[in-house]
Amino acid sequence: MAYDLLTTSGINSFVSSYIQTESAKRITPLKTRQTKYNNLSTAYTSLLSSIDKLKGSLATLKLRDSSSIFRAKKAESSNTNLISATAGSGADEGTFTIRTNQLAKNDTLLSIDRTSTDFSSITSPGTYSFTIKTGDGFGSFYLSNVSVTLEVSDFTNGNISYSALANKIKSAIKDDKAVITSNTVSGYFASSGSFKINLGGTETEITYSEGNYEDVIDSIVTQINNISGVTAEKIVDNGNVQLKITAVNSSKYIQLKDDTGTLLTQLGVSSNKEIAASGVISASSFSPVVGSTQFSISSKNTGYNFRIMEISDDAPNGLLNEFGINLGTNRQAFVQNENGEDTAGFVHAESDLSAKFLFNGIEIQRDSNTVSDLVNGVTFTLKSVFTTNDPDVLISVGTDVASIKSKIESFVNSFNELYSYLRKNSSSVSGKRGILFGDTTTSSLTSLLSSSAYQPLPGFSSDVINTLSKLGITFDVNNGLSISDSSQLESAILSRTSEVELFFNDTNGFAETLYSKLNSYSGANGYIQQAISRLDTNLSQLNDSITRIQTQINKNAENLRKQYQKLQSQLAELLSSQSLFTNYLG
Incomplete structure (x- = not known):
């Protein structure tokens, strides 16, 4: 019947139809345009x-001077088992012969071998100290002052074993810090000046x-504490x-030096370079036979100029003396005895510490x-001593x-990636247009790449390399660049490197020119970003x-709903009156 439209389902169907019709007419075209713009924005972003x-590839190619990739060098060895070599950018070219007669070694000091559970002659807790003097690599030396604190708990019935003592010395060397401590002073200092702290x-x-x-020391503490890597404090007693x-x-290391006044002298501070023991030596203990303890100290760097120059207890009957290594400047040789105690000493003679080669x-x-x-620019790594028969x-x-x-x-590869993307998305194939078809910006970019790929560089004469083709790199309008003659490219790199x-x-x-031209397209103010911003x-x-529009359609739909719901109510009242009248007439 005609009044089916005024049923609840009829009203809902009518309103829904209205929304769909209006949306198709007014919103769908906008969403179609929205999809197009989104696709364009995605294409531009890609x-x-x-x-x-x-541009990243070009930035690498246009590097100059010491950063130029064309100054890359390569070192080759005729026997990498004996000697290997590497060459950095700008290394001197040449051919060199090397023959290793002696490898560099870490200076190593070995102690007497002790029975681990035997007790040392140390019977009193307290702080024991010793000094190690090592080469600094430049003809001078470092000093390391190591303190070992023995607690009451380290002793058993007033005795400490060699094994426990070795562990205490090892820990002290590992935890040692470079410290400069002045004499205690008081009163007035009637001078001014400056000194240098060398870290x-x-x-x-x-x-x-x-x-x-x-006050003087307060000022110095404040200045030193502003230096990264060092701390200073004033001790009051x-x-x-x-x-x-x-x-x-x-x-x-730390060093105080070049005092223009007398302060360092008054403080009793020398100009020695102080360094943590763990910075120049390593300490370990081992058991050459079961139940024994032997102590080893080795320089961290190889060579004569990093040798152990002196090792001494700071007082008689010290801890080094317990292991026979309170040697001072004596470089006695280590001797291993099959029967009885070893003779503490150095494993290598001083003359054996440095590498020697022809x-x-x-x-x-x-x-x-x-x-x-x-x-x-060349680094050689000596790996083995040559035998007589080794060339x-x-x-x-x-x-x-x-x-x-x-x-x-x-x-x-990066050129072709860009060029192929442009060709694919700006052309029309079988009536199907790419997303960038007809876009003037991408068209000009394609032309820029094409002309750069085959045209000679302005200002470069024809008798030098002035085109990519002279490097064996050719351009095809459909596929972009290709290395068509790899041998030609390699030959040019090897024999015409400067060109x-x-x-x-x-x-x-080439790289600088194309990079600069691409700047017009990329970056925050480039053509592409401007296009993305407009989109x-x-x-x-x-x-x-x-x-x-959607809000407007929804509002109109709601108004229609209310109007038809009102008509629905009126129809219901009319039908009700009709029913009463019919019943009255009987």
């Missing part, structure tokens, strides 16, 4: 990513003025004051088996063709329009 990737080779000037020692300086890093027939010595100061090792240093070629290949370098990284070279604005406006 395009921007490909541009940035190509691992970095010097800082510390100034002081006349005044009470307490019955009116006397003392300066204490500690290096935080165990591998760095380099192009010249006798050379170094502290390390890794030699990087012989040929500019000299030949080290050849030259252009690293493979490394340079790989950077050029990376450029070709190849200039072609790419000269201020007017974002349009999308925002579209979203607002869709929301506004």
